[in-house]
Amino acid sequence: MKIGRNDKCWCGSGKKYKQCHMSFDNRIKDYRSRGYQVPNHSMIRTAEQIEGIREAGKKNTMVLDYITPFVKEGVSTGELDRLIENYTREIGCIPACLGYQGYPKTVCISIDEVVCHGIPSDDRILESGQIVNVDCTTIYNGYYGDASRMFCIGDVSEEKRKLVRVTKECLDLAVEATKPWGTMGDMGYVCNKHAVENGFTIVREIGGHGCGVHFHEDPWVNHIGQPDQGILFVPGMTFTIEPMVNMGKADVYEDEKDGWTIRTVDGQPSAQWEYTLLVTEDGTEILSY
Ligand code: MF3
Ligand code: CO
Ligand code: CO
Secondary structure (H helix, E strand, O other), X not given: OOOOOOOEOOOOOOOEHHHOOHHHHHHHHHHHHOOOEOOOHHHOOOHHHHXXXXXXXXXXXXXXXXXXXXXXXOOEHHXXXXXXXXXXXXXXXXXXXXXXXXXXXXXXXXXXXXXXXXXXXXXXXXXXXXXXXXXXXEEEOOEEEEEEEEEEOOOOOHHHHHHHHHHHHHHXXXXXXXXXXXXXXXXXXXXXXXXXXXXXXXXXOOOEEEOOOOOOEEEEEOOOOOOXXXXXXXXXXXXXXXXXXXXXXXXXXXXXXOOOOEEEOOOOOEEEOEEEEEEOOOOEEEEEO
């Protein structure tokens, strides 16, 4: 349906369309006519939604800050999961992963060759030499924040430390390359380039995702791309960037027994860092880290 110039804007601001998102929509239309893939309105957040997602993102960051000192040699991943669930509820939030498509725990904890979606267990004890990802998603007032961090346990090899560092650099470069009226391909290009230049590979099958109003929503975020290709980024989009970087080959597979755990085919280690971010008028704002 077409909105008239004097109708209320679709964004819920209460303003007339011509005084709100009309020129914005025309700019998007112009890109579309030039062959760009463009976001639809459901991918663009209203001011109220942005405020809600910002608060949820802060809570999710608080959860990761809280668990950081506990991620040490000798602790079980099951115990870390319990600590996170209790703290999440204590600060008035709901763990998003628990029960999500049948997922059994509050967080994902992925060790070494586990790429992502590792299921916490009382039998998995963190050991010196491991690299570990803790991925946490929190719901607050109905909005979502999603982020993950890597931890080096005890005495970790130089090679694995480099993998962890380069993966973080991939994320930071990707964030820098994320610009309003730029494309997802601009972002994916620099992200993948940095991994490859360091002798590593980026996982292709799993990507980031729109996030904030729902857990996983459009667009799907590819960490590999070509400049000026892929969906257009515009102010008001919120999504995750979460590159998974493998030391060896890029190929991964899903554990058929638990239906969740993703591992590298060659058994070599993998690292991941994740932020939720907002595209602003002049750059990005990191909503959860
Ligand atoms: N937090 C993960 C992500 O970054 C998703 C985990 S889904 C779960 O998208 F069900 F495995 F928890
Ligand atoms: Co996540
Ligand atoms: Co995510």
